[in-house]
Amino acid sequence: xxxxxxxxxxxxxxxxxxxxxxxxxxxxxxxxxxxxxxxxxxxxxxxxxxxxxxxxxxxxxxxxxxxxxxxxxxxxxxxxxxxxxxxxxxxxxxxxxxxxxxxxxxxxxxxxxxxxxxxxxxxxxxxxxxxxxxxxxxxxxxxxxxxxxxxxxxxxxxxxxxxxxxxxxxxxxxxxxxxxxx
Amino acid sequence: xxxxxxxxxxxxxxxxxxxxxxxxxxxxxxxxxxxxxxxxxxxxxxxxxxxxxxxxxxxxxxxxxxxxxxxxxxxxxxxxxxxxxxxxxxxxxxxxxxxxxxxxxxxxxxxxxxxxxxxxxxxxxxxxxxxxxxxxxxxxxxxxxxxxxxxxxxxxxxxxxxxxxxxxxxxxxxxxxxxxxx
Numbered sequence: 001x002x003x004x005x006x007x008x009x010x011x012x013x014x015x016x017x018x019x020x021x022x023x024x025x026x027x028x029x030x031x032x033x034x035x036x037x038x039x040x041x042x043x044x045x046x047x048x049x050x051x052x053x054x055x056x057x058x059x060x061x062x063x064x065x066x067x068x069x070x071x072x073x074x075x076x077x078x079x080x081x082x083x084x085x086x087x088x089x090x091x092x093x094x095x096x097x098x099x100x101x102x103x104x105x106x107x108x109x110x111x112x113x114x115x116x117x118x119x120x121x122x123x124x125x126x127x128x129x130x131x132x133x134x135x136x137x138x139x140x141x142x143x144x145x146x147x148x149x150x151x152x153x154x155x156x157x158x159x160x161x162x163x164x165x166x167x168x169x170x171x172x173x174x175x176x177x178x179x180x181x182x
Numbered sequence: 183x184x185x186x187x188x189x190x191x192x193x194x195x196x197x198x199x200x201x202x203x204x205x206x207x208x209x210x211x212x213x214x215x216x217x218x219x220x221x222x223x224x225x226x227x228x229x230x231x232x233x234x235x236x237x238x239x240x241x242x243x244x245x246x247x248x249x250x251x252x253x254x255x256x257x258x259x260x261x262x263x264x265x266x267x268x269x270x271x272x273x274x275x276x277x278x279x280x281x282x283x284x285x286x287x288x289x290x291x292x293x294x295x296x297x298x299x300x301x302x303x304x305x306x307x308x309x310x311x312x313x314x315x316x317x318x319x320x321x322x323x324x325x326x327x328x329x330x331x332x333x334x335x336x337x338x339x340x341x342x343x344x345x346x347x348x349x350x351x352x353x354x355x356x357x358x359x360x361x362x363x364x
Contacts, residue, residue, distance in 0.1 A: 005256045007249050008327040018199040018207050020223045023302055025200050025207050030251070033327035041202045042252050043225055045302065067189050068300045069212070070224050074187045075300060082301070114350045117298045117305055118250045118257060119264070120205055120227065125350075145190040145215035161361075168296045168307075168350045175357035179343075182364075 008033035009040075022046055022082070023121075042121070047082030049125035050089055051169035052097045053111060053177055054079065056133045061156055061174075062101050063165075065147035076149065076159065077167040078174070083126075093128045100146055102138035105130035112176045116168055127173045153177070190215035191222075204228055204264070205303075225303035229264030232271055233309040233351035234279045235293060235359055236261065243338055243356075244283050245347075247329035258331065258341065259349040260356070265308075275310045282328055284320035287312035294358045298350055309355045335359070 010031035018025040024044045032038045054062050061078070068075045079100040083092030090108060097103050111129040115122070140146050151159075153174075159165045160174045192213035200207040206226045214220045236244050243260070250257045261282040265274030272290060279285050293311040297304070322328045333341075335356075341347045342356045 004329055005247070005249070007254070009249065009251050018209070018223065020209065020221060023223055023225070025225075027200070027202065032325050033249075034324035036324055038325070039202060040251055041200065041205055043205070043207075043302070049299075049301070065187070067187070067191065067215075068297075069191050069222055070300050070302065070304045071297060072189070075297070080301075112353070113345050113348055114353050115250075115253060115257070115348045116350045117231075117303065118252050118349055119231070119262075120225070120252065120305070121299065121303070122252045123299055123302070142216035142218055143214050143220070147186055157361075161358075163295055166295055166297045167300055168298045168354065171294070171296050171354055172350065172357065175354065175361060176343075178361055179339075179357060 017041075045121060045123040047084055048089060048092075049116060049123055049169055050081050050083045050092045050096055051125060051127040051173050052079045052093050052130050053127065053173040054097060054101065054103050054105060054130040054133055055153060055177070059153050060150050061153050062103065063149045063151060063156060064100050065149060066144060075167055076165055077170040080169055089126045090128065093130070097130055098136065099139050099141065100144070101148060102136040103130070104134045104136055106132035106134070112172055114168070114172055125169050127169060127176070129177065199223075223302070227303060227305040229266055230271060230274075231298060231305055231307035231351055232263050232265045232274045232278055233307060233355050234261045234275050234312050235309065235355040236279060236283065236285050236287060236312040236315055237335060237359070238315045241335050242332050243335050244285065245331045245333060245338060246282050247331060248326060257349055258347055259352040262349075262351055271308045272310065275312070279312055280318065281321050281323065282326070283330060284318040285312070286316045286318055288314035288316070294354055296350070296354055307351050309351060309358070311359065
């Protein structure tokens with residue numbers, strides 16, 4: 001491989017500084033690309049971020065509202081959740097959609113993938129488009145207190161453009177679908 | 183305010199478990215929305231993520247390639263960097279664009295904002311569109327070993343749609359500009 005694209009970092013030592021069921025934080029002693037010594041604190045995510053954009057036959061989507069503890073503010077987002085390592089992301093997507101909205105979908109496809117915050121963490125997100133929807137009963141998890149909103153897709157797109165939806169997975173899902181439907 | 187949108191979490195105790203120049207990780211003892219006790223590990227980002235989409239008069243943009251230590255893989259992205267708390271994000275954007283590409287821009291506007299990973303962290307990103315470009319000399323930081331690529335905007339958009347660009351800030355910037363130019 002062309003040397004320009006090979007790893008210019010050298011890891012001298014690594015130690016875990018924090019661990020919980022969702023993340024593991026480590027600090028590495030490194031030699032940086034310019035040859036100087038340094039440290040790198042890396043947040044490893046134990047789950048993959050799963051997002052689902054559910055669109056019904058009338059062009060409506062579902063948004064989930066919840067208070068985000070990390071931001072200390074309320075956030076409207078597409079249905080999302082964590083998919084464990086080893087779990088099929090599509091199965092996780094089906095579960096999260098059902099738990100948060102009660103919806104089931106007959107048709108699924110991948111809408112996009114992203115690394116959410118690659119300067120500090122390794123979190124990977126995958127987004128599915130869910131169509132041919134059937135309504136059932138929602139079953140939120142204990143850590144979630146959710147509101148549901150059914151809105152026209154164009155209204156959700158406007159919420160992204162106006163900065164009213166800021167969650168990165170939701171922003172990517174909605175922008176991407178807006179482009180693909182053209 | 184409608185009680186449905188108020189904070190359903192209660193913080194009992196908080197302690198810092200890791201701190202470096204870029205992030206501070208804390209673990210809180212909490213009462214969850216369902217009333218059960220739990221913990222929440224929160225990654226606080228000391229810098230805001232700044233992204234710049236530089237577009238020249240011929241419809242070309244600049245991508246920066248670098249090896250991402252967190253992912254152990256190579257990544258093509260728009261010019262990005264960190265803006266310290268208290269620093270004007272636009273000034274940080276001008277500095278990052280100049281350092282990474284040598285470009286200066288006469289016209290700037292905000293292209294979007296996002297919270298990159300709100301289940302675990304509070305990282306906020308802001309993206310600027312930079313136009314009326316003038317080429318100067320790049321000055322990368324010691325932690326960076328960068329490649330530059332000038333590509334047609336439509337080619338970059340295709341790289342996003344094909345999953346060749348996965349960095350969330352870059353994905354959001356490129357999708358959003360694709361919609362706004364319509």
